[in-house]
């Protein structure tokens with residue numbers, strides 16, 4: 001019997017994805033380098049659907065109906081290249097290889113170009129939602145050709161998360177577009193997590209609440225405009241008590257945040273493309289600085305400000321202000337992420353539908369949230385805003401939030417509580433709305449020491465001042 005789709009690489013992600021396909025009525029060929037895993041999967045979950053186990057690569061390829069749809073779920077990097085090379089030999093023109101791993105989009109572009117020469121479709125596909133999502137409905141971001149999406153799309157849509165009956169899966173664009181958008185998703189996830197963490201820190205250190213009380217605040221926020229998976233799990237983590245100490249779980253966890261690299265990729269790419277993603281960058285740096293034990297130990301005795309006690313009434317008001325600051329900063333982080341998607345799309349000729357990206361992130365993925373409905377609306381139909389900050393809905397939210405936002409950043413600064421995400425977001429907002437920036441002075445400095453020239457506000461052309469001479473101006 002022929003399988004509609006095959007999955008090779010049966011660690012947790014591949015196994016769950018294969019089971020998800022099978023549970024949706026697809027016949028799934030399954031294969032793994034170490035065949036014992038293939039046997040174990042079918043033994044344990046064979047009853048869930050129609051699996052065709054294959055011991056060898058050749059057997060696996062032979063089990064697939066044509067054109068073949070083969071999904072690779074192995075370790076990103078060299079392992080993915082090795083598996084692609086192995087299967088490319090066995091496939092025929094028109095067949096499709098989909099990589100569902102966390103590949104860098106530049107690797108995906110390279111692989112797509114190489115396989116196209118051999119008549120094969122290569123689909124770099126971002127998959128978000130972790131193990132649980134892979135099994136029960138992830139958010140799926142496939143790149144590659146439109147033709148490959150016609151063949152693969154219906155299967156992927158069938159296993160994706162659904163929101164209001166719509167699948168959280170859409171063709172993002174050619175070659176690396178899917179992995180690019182997945183990378184930006186993760187960058188935004190870093191920013192979102194950092195902002196939530198700062199809100200917690202301020203509620204604890206400035207307002208004086210205990211973790212269990214802050215869990216309740218987050219639960220309340222989760223019924224409003226901040227309603228999201230990340231706020232929901234934050235409340236769970238904060239409410240959790242450590243079994244050993246009987247104290248809050250969050251107090252016994254070492255405060256060193258780790259990272260696998262997709263946040264860093266987002267910032268590196270943004271630097272290359274010249275897109276300011278300061279909110280995401282601050283989140284990546286915040287994780288990085290948390291891990292520098294030697295720096296933190298050396299600086300631990302540096303003086304901070306005196307801490308005046310807050311009046312209890314203030315704590316409740318301050319909490320409302322933090323909610324406003326969190327929402328406003330979140331808008332900035334997403335605005336920066338969407339700017340990066342737009343610029344990447346233009347740079348690589350991908351023509352990404354930004355409303356559709358918001359739509360497929362509403363379910364299945366880590367940043368799933370009610371908020372994404374608003375972003376979708378901002379980009380749907382009519383004139384897309386130059387930045388999300390000027391969309392009427394978000395612009396109004398920022399207008400309403402800005403005083404509270406400023407107050408929170410000011411209090412954090414006064415009291416010496418670091419809030420790099422909130423501060424960077426506010427600085428971005430103020431930078432964009434400033435009529436004049438001191439960039440003019442920077443241009444003057446550059447012209448002084450390097451004759452780099454400058455442009456004038458009143459006349460066309462490039463100019464240089466003879467700083468070392470009579471300071472007269474020359475048109476270049």
Ligand code: NBP
Nearest residue numbers: 009010011012013033034073074075076079101102127130
């Ligand atoms: P791993 O990333 O741990 O990879 C293990 C799999 O790769 C096994 O099937 C292993 O086969 C296979 N493999 C390796 Br390692 N080297 C190989 C080679 N040279 N040739 C053939 N197979 C090889 O698995 P995972 O945690 O399930 O993740 C799979 C992919 O999904 C990764 O790219 C990962 O980054 C991504 N991921 C995504 C999410 C998410 O939320 N979207 C979460 C976790 C992972 P073996 O059994 O023979 O050793």
